[in-house]
Amino acid sequence: MIDLSQKPAQPLVLPSILAADFTTLGEDVADVLDKGADGIHVDIMDGHFVPNLSIGVPIMASLRKRFPDAYFDVHLMVTNPELFVQPFADAGADHITFHIEATAGRKENHEFDLIKQIKATGCTAGISFNPPTTAASVQHLVGHVEMFLAMSVHPGFGGQKFIPEVLDKIRELSPKLPDTARFEIDGGVGPVNAGDVAAAGVDMIVAGSAVFGAPDRAAAIAAIKAG
Numbered sequence: 001m002i003d004l005s006q007k008p009a010q011p012l013v014l015p016s017i018l019a020a021d022f023t024t025l026g027e028d029v030a031d032v033l034d035k036g037a038d039g040i041h042v043d044i045m046d047g048h049f050v051p052n053l054s055i056g057v058p059i060m061a062s063l064r065k066r067f068p069d070a071y072f073d074v075h076l077m078v079t080n081p082e083l084f085v086q087p088f089a090d091a092g093a094d095h096i097t098f099h100i101e102a103t104a105g106r107k108e109n110h111e112f113d114l115i116k117q118i119k120a121t122g123c124t125a126g127i128s129f130n131p132p133t134t135a136a137s138v139q140h141l142v143g144h145v146e147m148f149l150a151m152s153v154h155p156g157f158g159g160q161k162f163i164p165e166v167l168d169k170i171r172e173l174s175p176k177l178p179d180t181a182r183f184e185i186d187g188g189v190g191p192v193n194a195g196d197v198a199a200a201g202v203d204m205i206v207a208g209s210a211v212f213g214a215p216d217r218a219a220a221i222a223a224i225k226a227g
């Protein structure tokens with residue numbers, strides 16, 4: 001089980017189930033957990049915040065039932081995160097991340113209300129920011145969330161090309177995090193650029209196609225961790 005308050009010796013790898021085969025999801029998840037994945041990244045898309053749909057609460061509940069000891073990192077790419085925090089927590093999420101962009105135009109301090117709501121469920125809380133969003137936009141949440149998640153592709157789809165400019169934002173923000181918070185990256189990461197993202201200050205790597213699409217998933221996970 002991942003403890004976000006502890007810095008891992010090597011980056012943790014969390015395969016994104018968006019790249020799994022949904023007809024054999026349970027087997028795919030079992031396989032990557034067996035082959036060294038530290039947890040599973042669960043991408044939730046509402047077709048509004050991002051131009052795509054993914055999965056909902058029943059899949060999260062089924063995953064938790066089948067994998068009682070696995071770590072599930074839920075990433076809400078949705079316009080109204082407050083509607084989904086409790087349902088995903090009840091379904092078995094360990095951690096819930098929402099987007100700072102989803103708080104734009106909402107009432108003042110909406111992000112703090114969301115963090116409080118997530119923590120009240122017993123989950124840890126994370127904040128995500130898209131490639132065009134500055135590090136300064138989330139800096140006020142240092143000390144309030146257990147995870148910062150930098151999107152290194154425009155959210156909505158797996159298999160996109162890594163946006164290297166995101167590394168500058170990670171270099172800027174990661175030194176400001178307390179030892180008890182983690183920095184995660186998501187999108188276009190695999191063995192070829194894992195070393196660069198780790199050097200920039202990331203200690204949790206979401207990898208979809210680079211893991212589920214690899215001919216040897218154990219080797220892919222090991223290579224991402226090794227950097």
Ligand SMILES: O=C(CO)[C@@H](O)[C@H](O)COP(=O)(O)O
Pocket residue numbers: 016018019041043075153154155156157158159160186187188189206207208209210
């Ligand atoms: O959230 C997203 C995309 O919105 C990611 O989790 C991707 O699904 C990661 O997939 P790869 O880029 O690693 O294939």
